[in-house]
Amino acid sequence: MLSTLQPPRSLTLLPFRRLHGSKTIASLASSSPTLDASSVSPPQSQILTTRRSLLSGETTASEIAKSYLSRIRLTEPQLKCFLHVSENVLKEAQEIDQRISRGEEVGPLAGVVIGVKDNICTEGMPSTAASRILEHYRPPFDATAVKKIKEMGGIVVGKTNMDEFGMGSTTEASAFQVTANPWDLTRVPGGSSGGSAAAVAAKQCMVSLGSDTGGSVRQPASFCGVVGLKPTYGRVSRFGLMAYASSLDVIGCFGSTVADAGMLLHAVSGYDRFDSTSSKQDVPEFESQFLSMDSFESKPLKGLRVGLIRETLEEGVDSGVRSATQEAASHLEALGCLVTEVSLPSFSLGLPAYYVIASSESSSNLSRYDGVRYGNQVMADELNKLYDCSRGQGFGGEVKMRILMGTYALSAGYYDAYYKRAQQVRTLIRKDFKAALDHNDILISPAAPSAAYKIGEKKDDPLAMYAGDIMTVNVNLAGLPAIVRRSINQTN
Numbered sequence: 001m002l003s004t005l006q007p008p009r010s011l012t013l014l015p016f017r018r019l020h021g022s023k024t025i026a027s028l029a030s031s032s033p034t035l036d037a038s039s040v041s042p043p044q045s046q047i048l049t050t051r052r053s054l055l056s057g058e059t060t061a062s063e064i065a066k067s068y069l070s071r072i073r074l075t076e077p078q079l080k081c082f083l084h085v086s087e088n089v090l091k092e093a094q095e096i097d098q099r100i101s102r103g104e105e106v107g108p109l110a111g112v113v114i115g116v117k118d119n120i121c122t123e124g125m126p127s128t129a130a131s132r133i134l135e136h137y138r139p140p141f142d143a144t145a146v147k148k149i150k151e152m153g154g155i156v157v158g159k160t161n162m163d164e165f166g167m168g169s170t171t172e173a174s175a176f177q178v179t180a181n182p183w184d185l186t187r188v189p190g191g192s193s194g195g196s197a198a199a200v201a202a203k204q205c206m207v208s209l210g211s212d213t214g215g216s217v218r219q220p221a222s223f224c225g226v227v228g229l230k231p232t233y234g235r236v237s238r239f240g241l242m243a244y245a246s247s248l249d250v251i252g253c254f255g256s257t258v259a260d261a262g263m264l265l266h267a268v269s270g271y272d273r274f275d276s277t278s279s280k281q282d283v284p285e286f287e288s289q290f291l292s293m294d295s296f297e298s299k300p301l302k303g304l305r306v307g308l309i310r311e312t313l314e315e316g317v318d319s320g321v322r323s324a325t326q327e328a329a330s331h332l333e334a335l336g337c338l339v340t341e342v343s344l345p346s347f348s349l350g351l352p353a354y355y356v357i358a359s360s361e362s363s364s365n366l367s368r369y370d371g372v373r374y375g376n377q378v379m380a381d382e383l384n385k386l387y388d389c390s391r392g393q394g395f396g397g398e399v400k401m402r403i404l405m406g407t408y409a410l411s412a413g414y415y416d417a418y419y420k421r422a423q424q425v426r427t428l429i430r431k432d433f434k435a436a437l438d439h440n441d442i443l444i445s446p447a448a449p450s451a452a453y454k455i456g457e458k459k460d461d462p463l464a465m466y467a468g469d470i471m472t473v474n475v476n477l478a479g480l481p482a483i484v485r486r487s488i489n490q491t492n
């Protein structure tokens with residue numbers, strides 16, 4: 001057991017400016033399975049602390065790297081967060097130390113140990129999307145987000161476990177292993193970016209990258225008690241991210257503090273000519289917007305308009321999650337916010353619309369993995385049998401089911417009834433969010449309707465598992481940013 005870690009006790013919310021304007025949506029982490037943590041001060045930024053320590057000579061990148069590798073060796077047998085740990089971590093750390101000793105400039109992420117979700121291509125490392133069909137695949141290039149991290153001195157420690165191709169909410173759909181929640185090894189870390197969230201929570205890395213198609217950064221951040229940040233669609237290049245649902249996919253960030261998640265986002269943001277959907281808008285300097293609590297008055301959020309989404313607190317939400325959200329809203333009022341309830345009439349329509357759109361796009365995107373163009377090939381004496389065997393043995397059950405659902409929704413007789421109607425619902429959801437944000441600076445809601453599930457609890461009930469995404473999918477359909485804020489009462 002990981003006795004050095006304490007689970008989160010209470011919830012607070014920190015507003016985070018929308019990346020393409022002044023509005024945002026923020027989610028509140030749902031309650032942790034265990035609630036016995038003692039109250040302590042919020043943790044400091046590990047990125048800033050690491051930089052100060054390196055430049056002052058207090059420590060070296062090699063010492064930092066060794067400590068994290070030791071931590072991984074200690075905890076990985078129980079947690080199973082990583083599918084691959086890099087063999088070059090110490091070499092890269094030594095190169096940073098040599099540059100510092102020569103008085104050379106080092107990047108803002110120098111010495112920062114970073115985990116990368118296994119569906120984000122990393123040169124020379126296995127990048128499998130946790131699928132047998134890509135087992136042993138090592139891309140000859142870095143995803144743009146990974147390339148930027150390396151250029152800024154970040155050390156990629158390894159590839160984190162996930163639900164196969166991002167299809168799942170528990171990380172149990174991985175073809176290789178099941179990741180455990182660091183706070184309670186009998187529970188899931190969430191998904192599909194469960195490995196990235198759990199690795200940060202267990203201090204196996206300082207920060208990590210995940211991907212969010214319908215909540216895959218925010219929900220595991222909630223379950224693992226860390227910060228999860230989903231940026232605006234287009235803010236971060238998707239080049240090198242293995243496509244699940246292209247109109248919904250974004251690369252997101254995990255950290256133990258809002259500052260760390262924001263600085264990692266700043267590092268990977270920006271226009272990329274290899275991704276036509278990436279935004280050309282300037283990337284603001286997020287670090288300059290971080291203010292010390294000492295600079296605030298007694299009501300530091302005075303005048304901030306906060307909308308509490310009514311539909312996220314109705315039937316189907318655990319009483320503990322509901323009360324924690326309402327307590328957080330009361331805390332915001334005490335800090336000076338004007339909190340009012342808002343209604344999103346199309347909210348309940350988001351879940352079915354999301355699964356129609358996501359499954360449809362996945363059936364198209366994953367058609368390339370046929371054993372001929374991409375993916376492991378199973379030898380056969382006839383072409384159709386080669387396709388059948390390669391895809392049948394390469395894909396897991398959840399991926400097959402979603403491909404079939406998407407193919408059905410896109411078929412000639414059902415396109416208008418399913419896919420077209422789902423896109424119409426998407427437009428309604430965008431309009432409802434716009435109307436709510438015209439009168440509020442941020443919106444808040446739980447990140448999930450319940451605390452982390454027991455391992456195996458939802459595995460045989462896919463509809464119940466899908467229902468767990470109801471709090472998060474609408475944000476992806478609208479293309480908006482969102483953040484899950486960890487409790488300030490959680491230990492460092």
